[in-house]
Amino acid sequence: MNVIECRNLSHSFGKNKIYEKLNFNVPRGKVVGLLGKNGVGKSTTINILMGNLEPTSGECLIFGENSNNLSANTKSRIGLLYEGYVTYDYLKIKDLYKLYEKEYAARFKKELFFDLFKKLGISENQKISTLSCGQRSQVVLGLIFASDPDLLILDDYSLGLDTGYRRLFIDYLKKFIENKDKSVLMTTHIVNDLDELLDEIIIMRKGKEPLNIGYKKFRDTFRGFSLPGNTNLENIDGIESILNLGDEMQIFGFFKKKPINAKELKLNLEDAFLGYTGRY
Amino acid sequence: MKILKIVYLGVFILFLALFLPRIIDTALGEAKKNPKVYFSENLNQFLIQGYDREAKKSYFLTESGDELSTESFMQNLPFKFYSYLLAKGIFPNQYTDWANVDKIRANSQILAIKPSFYNQKSIPLFTLLESKPKFLKLQFNNYGIRGKKDRIEFVNLETLKVDDALSQTYTDALKQSGFIFPLKCYYSNPTTRKVFDEGAFLQDKRNTIFHLKMVNGKPLVKNTKIKNATIKKIIIKENQRKEFYGALIDDSGVKLISYDNYKLIPLPGSMYEPESMVYSLFITPLSKTVIINMDDKVEAYKLDNSYQILRNFSFPIEKNNQWMTNIKKYLLPFTLKRKDGYRYEYTLSDFSFLVLLANALFVLLYFGLTFKRKVPILHFMIIGVFGIYGFIALCLY
Amino acid sequence: MFKKEFYKFKDIYLLLVVLIASFLAYLAFSLKDMVQNFGALSVNLSFLFKKKFTFFHLDDMNLIFAFVIAVFVFFHERISGRLRLSLHFPHSSVRNIGFIIMCGLLFVFFVYFVEMMLLNIILGTVYAKEIMYVLNYSLSLNYIFGFLLYIFCCGFIIEPVKKRAIVNFIVMLGSIYLYYEINPDIYALDSFYANDLGFYYMGIVALYALSAAFIAFDNYKRGYIK
Incomplete structure (x- = not known):
């Protein structure tokens, strides 16, 4: 569903x-x-x-x-x-808390908020505007979690x-x-x-169709290879982006087989994401 | 939401119909001219006093168009400028019998009815002065008088308490004179800066006018037998000449209420509109004239002693920028204007069919501007009907 | 929820309430002085025949009060697009919007109500009821226009389309101009009943202000623009 x-x-x-x-x-x-x-x-x-x-x-x-x-x-x-x-x-933190508690009364789980809030070591009487970005984010997220x-x-x-x-x-x-x-x-x-x-x-x-794919499948099938700079890419299928580094060329995509002379790159999610979207 | 949008546009169009003509008038309009007309007993003709804005100086003319100097203008109006003329010793010789300030004053009277005065609706609370004050000087007593369903009520304005005894005395006096409650309207001249007091004129349920005075604290009521359902206003103006109490304005014009058993004396001026025009009756020892100042002319009447018209004169007020009126006629389908009157009443006026061409041009212009968009046909209909207003409203929406 | 609304304007609200109270006190003391110096009769008569009365700008203050509160109410919703949060509370959009508008309006109403009561007590001891009617009529129009200014603010602060926001602002300025023609301070009235049709005109202005406000919220919901 x-x-x-x-x-x-x-x-x-x-x-x-x-x-x-x-x-x-x-x-x-x-x-x-x-x-x-x-x-x-x-x-x-x-x-x-x-x-x-x-x-x-x-x-x-x-x-x-x-x-x-x-x-x-x-x-x-x-x-x-x-x-x-x-x-x-x-508003003060306690007022914001009360607001959410009242608005989401039926679902509100205050322990979820206080669990997170206690970790911040700040007072309930503090105004949200006086919090640091991090503290503020946790207050907001805490309230969202608490509204279940x-x-x-x-x-x-x-x-x-x-x-x-x-x-x-x-x-x-x-x-x-x-x-x-x-x-x-x-x-x-x-x-x-x-x-x-x-x-x-x-x-x-x-300007392109979005890629909607399972995370695991993406990580398993999306790969990157390093090739010599003068490699002819016309015969390689599935390239999504190319990164030209002078003597070296990196290609990213969904490849059915490893290209000749290619050395597989170890990609983390960010590398893979940039490989798919193109770096610039 | 569609209805809200129509309401929004509708009110915005009204807003434009109110402000756009005002903006045009302010930007291109000219100041109002207010020439004054007087009757000269010397010359037996009317004289005009005006101000030339371009030359930035006053001008004085005779009704036949001859220019007068300031001195000559004043000398030809001896009963207007008598103080100056007598002081300088140049009062016209032919009027030596009248060469006395007090004598002239005692035989002169001015009754001016201005829109600013006419366009007033009074608070339903009036006062009566003691007409025979103990120490001769007129002064207000402590009471305000209000009309109730079947009586009048004297309320002490110091304590805000009703004086039942006084209320009863005056109510009884009115009833005995045939007054039928409730009181519809009252007319008085509430000032102590007058020589004597003539009390108030009250209009009863059947539109009969009763004259009420307080004499030695007691009511004095007279049924004037004036019965008139179209009375707009009665202006009371006590004057030592004691010829008339004041003027009554009704649908047919202005009438004086004479001391001769409240007989009504009709005055000229059938075109007089009290909401917007100034009506003046000038009485000097030797003449009676009525002057009516309008937007586009001044009408003047010379009257005989029994207020019959002897001759009349009309002085047109020219407007320089007629072209502005034309612009409005060709551009604005109508205007939202304030009506003359005691309240701010706006009406749609100045409808013009000459705007059809301009409306069509605005429709075409709007079509050009929205050519690539899908625009409801209603928009074009709005511009077709409301012209420039609809065009601006839709362009800004 | 009330706090969420009240805290938007708490400080300025209290400041303005103190100001209004001061204006009210000034009016009361001036009236007391006049009565002591000239007597209640003279005070009543000069009202009747010379329109000698002024609210000492209390009426202007009332309008400023409503306007400023509205600016605080709606700007706080508009800044960072907080209105998106308010609209997401688990109620219908109409209720969420209604709450934002009505809450501030209720606070304005409360002050107006108390002010009118006090004025009636202060002035009612000196002026005849016919005069009080004129004063209350003028004040009622003043309060209603205050409410309308409040609604108008919604029309140009919430409205995301700049062109319409400017139009709404101009119409508001025009309405202020007309308001002062129809219902200026008592001494400046052309006639006591110049504002006889005031409620009808307020009705027309209300139609515009309310439509502009609803259209503004609708536009905001349909296309959030920062």
Whole structure:
């Protein structure tokens, strides 16, 4: 069963076409990474999913409802994290907590919030605006976790976070989804953090069909090779991108067989992502 | 949402219909000209006083168009500028019998009805002065008077308490004179800066006018027998000539309420509109004239002693920028204008069919601007009807 | 939820309430002075015949109050697109939007209500009820226009399309101009009943302000623009 279904999604801002006929699904219990370089429409897609943007054509269904017109019940099942940890900065932590506790009364699990909050070593009476970016992110994420959503949509959760906070978040996220009944759609620019976390990835590229593939399959089948600089690439099928380093040439793609004279590169997720999208 | 958009556009079009003509008037309009017309007993003709904005100086003319100097203008209006002329010793010789300030004042009277005065709706609370004050000087008493369903009520304005006894006395006096409650309207001249007081004129349920005065604290009521359902206003103006109490304005014009048993004396000026025009009755020892100042002309009437018209004169007020009126006629399908009156009432006016060409051009222009977009036919219909207003509204929407 | 709204304007609200209270106190003391010096009769008569009365800019203050509160309410939603959060609370969009609008409006209403009560107590001891009617009528229009200014702010702060935001702002300025023509301070009134049709005109302005506000929210929801 899919919690998110995007069908034939197209969007343009005026004459500027962002993408056309985008299709993807997020199955229940899966963690899906929506990846892509800047400007390919990740945030646009997330805004459409969050009901803050009406697509030029096509539709997005979340729990079977149009994302632009979600019922109150469906909204309560979705946890949204906006890029930059947008929240009510002018409130104190305790007031923000009470707000979420009241709004999500039926589902709210305060222990999830306090568990994370205690680790920050800050007072409940502090204003959100006085917190550091990392502290603020954990307060926001803590409240989202505490509202116990069935679907988490996280827009660039890693923005402005140091390694420690990123790791803390990933640990909590892993705990949050361990029962396999929660679904997550997330975007980030630090893709290596997501290794071992993702079930599926969607990689968007400007003017091309997005790649919607299982994470494991991607990691297994997407490969990179180093070739001598003067190699003729015409006979090699499946190349997605080429990196020319002078005497050496690196090719990335879904290859059925290892090219002649090629030396396989060891790719982490970031390398593979860049290999697929192209570095520049 | 569609309805909201229509409402939004509709109100915006009204907003434009109100402000666009005002902007055009402010940008291209000219200041209002207010020439004054007087009757000269010397010359037996009307004189005009005006201001030439271009030359930045006053001008004085006779009704036949001859220019006058300031001195000559003043000398030919001896009963207007008598203080100056007498002080300088140049009061015209033929009027030596009248060469006395007090005598002229005692035989002169001006009754001016200005829109700013006419366009007032009074608070339903009036006062009565003691008409025979103990120490001769008129002064307000402590009471405000309000009309109730079946009586009038005296409320002490110091304590805000109702004086039941006084209320009863005056109510009884009115009832005994045939006044039928409730009180519909009152007319008085509430000032102590007058020589004597003539109380108030009250309009009863059947539109009969009663004259109420307070004399030695007691009510004095007279049924004037004036019964008129179209009374717009009665202006009371006490004057030592004691010829009339004031003027009554109704649908048919202006009438004076004479001291002769409240007989009504009709005055000229059937075209007079009190909401926007100034109506003046000038009485000097030797003449009676009525001057009506309008936007486009001044009408003047010389009257005899019984207020019959002897002759009349009309002075047109020319407007320099007629082309601006034309621009508006060809560009603006209508305007939202404030009506003259005591309240801010706006009406749609100046409908013009000459704008059809401009409307068609705006439709074409809009078509050109939206050529590549899918635009509802309703938009073109809106521009077709509302012309420039619709065009601006839709372009900005 | 109330706190979330109130904290947007808490400080400025308290400041403005203190200011309004000061204006009110000034008006009360001035009236007391006038009564002591000239007597209540003279005060009533000069109102009746000379329109000698002023709110000492309390009426302007009321409008500024509503406007400023609205600016704080809607800017706080607009900054960083917080409105996206507010719209996602598990209620219908209409309820979420309604709450944002009504909450601040309720705080404005509370101040207006208390002010009107106090003014009626202060002025009602001196002025005849016919005069109080004129004053209350003028104040009611003032309060209603305050509410409308509040709604207008929504139309140009929330509206994501710049062109429309500017139009809404200009229409608001035009309405302020007309308001002061129709319902200026008492001494500046052309006639006591110049504002006789004020409620109808307020109705027309309300139609525009409300449509502009709903269109603004709808546009925002349909195309979030930072």
